[in-house]
Amino acid sequence: DVKVTQSSRYLVKRTGEKVFLECVQDMDHENMFWYRQDPGLGLRLIYFSYDVKMKEKGDIPEGYSVSREKKERFSLILESASTNQTSMYLCASSFGGVRTEAFFGQGTRLTVV
Amino acid sequence: QQQVKQSPQSLIVQKGGISIINCAYENTAFDYFPWYQQFPGKGPALLIAIRPDVSEKKEGRFTISFNKSAKQFSLHIMDSQPGDSATYFCAASSRNFGNEKLTFGTGTRLTIIP
Numbered sequence: 001d002v003k004v005t006q007s008s009r010y011l012v013k014r015t016g017e018k019v020f021l022e023c024v025q026d027m028d029h030e031n032m033f034w035y036r037q038d039p040g041l042g043l044r045l046i047y048f049s050y051d052v053k054m055k056e057k058g059d060i061p062e063g064y065s066v067s068r069e070k071k072e073r074f075s076l077i078l079e080s081a082s083t084n085q086t087s088m089y090l091c092a093s094s095f096g097g098v099r100t101e102a103f104f105g106q107g108t109r110l111t112v113v
Numbered sequence: 114q115q116q117v118k119q120s121p122q123s124l125i126v127q128k129g130g131i132s133i134i135n136c137a138y139e140n141t142a143f144d145y146f147p148w149y150q151q152f153p154g155k156g157p158a159l160l161i162a163i164r165p166d167v168s169e170k171k172e173g174r175f176t177i178s179f180n181k182s183a184k185q186f187s188l189h190i191m192d193s194q195p196g197d198s199a200t201y202f203c204a205a206s207s208r209n210f211g212n213e214k215l216t217f218g219t220g221t222r223l224t225i226i227p
Contacts (some may be wrong), residue, residue: 004156033215040219040220041219042202042220043157043217045214045216059216090156090157092156102159104156104158106154106156107155107156
């Protein structure tokens with residue numbers, strides 16, 4: 001079974017803190033993605049990566065950055081957390097190429113206070 | 114700007130009934146349309162998908178209908194069961210240098226009542 005593991009289920013951080021969300025996949029997938037999920041807004045793509053050390057901006061990259069130093073690990077960084085970044089964050093991975101299934105982690109519920 | 118519009122936001126269906134969720138898109142570059150199912154506390158998982166050269170695809174009780182000219186597609190769940198209660202997301206995919214980029218709808222929370 002494909003496994004996408006997010007390091008934390010729940011996180012509470014203070015405004016202004018630098019926050020790291022970690023994601024690891026065990027299927028040698030080329031592609032990795034970070035989404036945030038908010039009620040009424042669905043899943044919105046923050047950043048994605050097609051290869052190690054490569055990254056592409058998604059639809060809502062402002063306030064975020066990413067790092068992919070190893071193929072299996074994709075980190076999302078909130079440089080200075082703000083309350084409007086309180087959300088559910090979902091990591092996903094897929095094989096390279098087209099029309100491939102995305103496998104999701106179970107999410108990290110981040111609350112910024 | 115929502116590139117994939119999904120409705121309804123929530124849906125309550127009696128057990129044994131038909132659940133219907135609709136999606137519409139604008140971008141004609143989209144060429145692959147999956148549906149994802151999400152249970153509480155879990156990440157979304159692929160349910161069924163269709164390409165635009167096919168008007169309908171059926172897998173068990175789940176059917177996708179696709180209307181290319183109207184740029185609309187829908188998910189039908191026949192004989193809906195309480196275990197189908199979940200949030201459903203439609204999505205559309207375009208290629209970016211040969212790789213997928215999924216754009217999701219806003220989600221539909223489906224509740225099947227006994």
